[in-house]
Amino acid sequence: MRNRVLTSILVSFLAFGVLSPTFANPKGVPNSNAAGYWTQEKRDNAIAREFQFEPGAKVGKLVPQAKRGGTSGGTTTSSGTSYWPSNQQDQFVANITGKVFFTMNGSNYVCSGSLINDGKTSIAVVITAGHCVWDNTTSTWATNWAFFPNYDSNNKLRAEATYAARLYARTEFTSEKSFSMTAVQYDYAFAVINTTTTKDFLNPISTLPSRGSFTLSAVANAFGYPQASPFNGNELVVSKGTLSSDPNSGGKTWKLASSMTGGASGGPWYSGYSNGDSVGTVGSVNSYKYSNDKNSMYGPMFSGLTDQLLSDAINNDCLAVNASTNCANNRVP
Secondary structure (H helix, E strand, O other): OOOOOOOEEEEEEOOOOEEEOOOOOOOOOOOOOOOOOOOHHHHHOOEEOOEEEOOOOOEOEEOOEOOOOOOOOOOOOOOOEEEOOHHHOOOHHHHHEEEEEEEEOOEEEEEEEEEEOOOOOOEEEEEEOHHHOEEOOOOEEOEEEEEEEOOOOOOOOOOEEEEEEEEEEEHHHHOOOOOEOOHHHHOOEEEEEEOOOOHHHOOOHHHOOEEOOOOOOOEEEEEEOOOOOOOOOOOOEEEEEEOEEOHHHOOOEEEEEOOOOOOOOOOEEEEOOOOOOOOOEEEEEOOEEEOOEEEEEEEEOOOHHHHHHHHHHHOOHHHHHHOOHHHHHOOOO
């Protein structure tokens, strides 16, 4: 039986992320102030980072959700979206899914994310949305990046620990100067956490989900921590439905019935979920919505490029052994 994730993991940049597969120089100095940055007040006031497209638009607009919505205990909606039962907060999916906090362009934001199998004991890898690590309009990485697993308000055992991290996003995403229909196809990212001495805080690597892919007839379970009304950001939420594709992206992104709101971005889509100690594989993440369709969520289709990016994140031996400022100039593409 896996160990529960009882400890929130606060992640500080000791080096900025890599633009895979192209080598890139650091864009700033290591951020040594992330440890202790995310007080409860800052987390409560973080803005949900959500992108929406107007009908027919080729560029999505940032729709910051500054105010959190309703109370806990919501019911299932017509889109198949519901709060995760409070009596199941010790289940595997709750333990590996969490909230992502970061600073971008002077504002504090919140997204969602999940642990993914990395095959190593010295690191942990979190999957999230590309727009939760990189801003296309300013071409800058997020700072103060942190992951808090099992953030549900029913979990009274959350604590904090600090680790070094790097962020990884595809150049196909970071080279876009806006959140375009091209960018959404690569709207995924990985964060690496150094866990050399604290692996017990995480689930055994053998039980963490691996990267998978969907078929057009697949049923997906999407998870996240939406905080715009009617959700409150303190409860894990799930949407279940059959996948289709978005014709506006040329059928290159997924569509799933979901009424999740801002704050859910980056939350994982699982294929083969069994409602117990296994979530199957991760096949996409919450990415974007349309302003005229509140009951659908869209996400990128994973491919070999996703595998390559994950491999880049996992095989950064400098970070895996001993993360330090010296690693900033010793990255692999």
